[in-house]
Amino acid sequence: MRLEDIPLVGALEQMLFPIDAWPLELFYDEFSLVETRAYSVAEIDGHLVGYCGVMVVGEIADIQTIGVLPEHEGKGIGTAMLTGMLEEARRRGAAETLLEVREDNPRARSLYERFGFEHIHTRRGYYRDGVNAHVMRLVLETGAAHEPSGDES
Numbered sequence: 001m002r003l004e005d006i007p008l009v010g011a012l013e014q015m016l017f018p019i020d021a022w023p024l025e026l027f028y029d030e031f032s033l034v035e036t037r038a039y040s041v042a043e044i045d046g047h048l049v050g051y052c053g054v055m056v057v058g059e060i061a062d063i064q065t066i067g068v069l070p071e072h073e074g075k076g077i078g079t080a081m082l083t084g085m086l087e088e089a090r091r092r093g094a095a096e097t098l099l100e101v102r103e104d105n106p107r108a109r110s111l112y113e114r115f116g117f118e119h120i121h122t123r124r125g126y127y128r129d130g131v132n133a134h135v136m137r138l139v140l141e142t143g144a145a146h147e148p149s150g151d152e153s
């Protein structure tokens with residue numbers, strides 16, 4: 001992600017997360033925290049089609065956000081971005097990765113499950129509209145990046 005990508009990322013965020021969108025300023029804040037954050041975008045023919053970010057503090061990584069434009073879903077972009085974030089987390093020394101996902105977002109949950117994330121906790125009423133969050137965890141293997149096997153969907 002480049003600084004100049006942030007306005008468009010912020011606009012996509014409003015579209016993808018109408019209830020819980022991050023304000024634009026939060027992307028600028030996150031982007032500036034280079035010691036503990038790594039933000040990326042996915043592009044097709046120079047057009048931004050997705051964005052994601054991971055935080056790594058000590059041995060714990062946290063998937064901060066991931067989003068793909070609706071017309072580009074199902075092409076493996078989310079898989080590629082998640083793979084990239086997990087590689088970066090490993091590179092920075094993380095031993096495990098956590099994330100929160102809406103209970104009513106089966107598509108995202110199944111993406112994470114394909115990578116081996118396990119539901120470890122439910123945060124009741126976590127989101128602004130009262131929907132529960134599932135906290136999911138993946139223990140990171142050292143060595144080769146773990147990618148989904150492709151036969152789990």
Ligand SMILES: CC(C)(COP(=O)(O)OP(=O)(O)OC[C@H]1O[C@@H](n2cnc3c(N)ncnc32)[C@H](O)[C@@H]1OP(=O)(O)O)[C@@H](O)C(=O)NCCC(=O)NCCS
Pocket residue numbers: 016066067068069072073074075076077078079080100101102105107108110111153
């Ligand atoms: C969740 C999200 C990031 C997934 O991104 P994506 O790019 O569609 O993910 P992928 O394409 O890698 O995988 C999604 C599906 O496409 C399939 N797929 C992956 N690669 C594929 C390919 N090359 N060709 C066809 N299908 C493919 C996967 O099997 C998967 O199927 P399923 O989810 O129906 O089981 C995206 O749906 C999104 O942005 N949603 C809105 C925002 C959101 O909910 N973010 C998560 C917040 S926690």
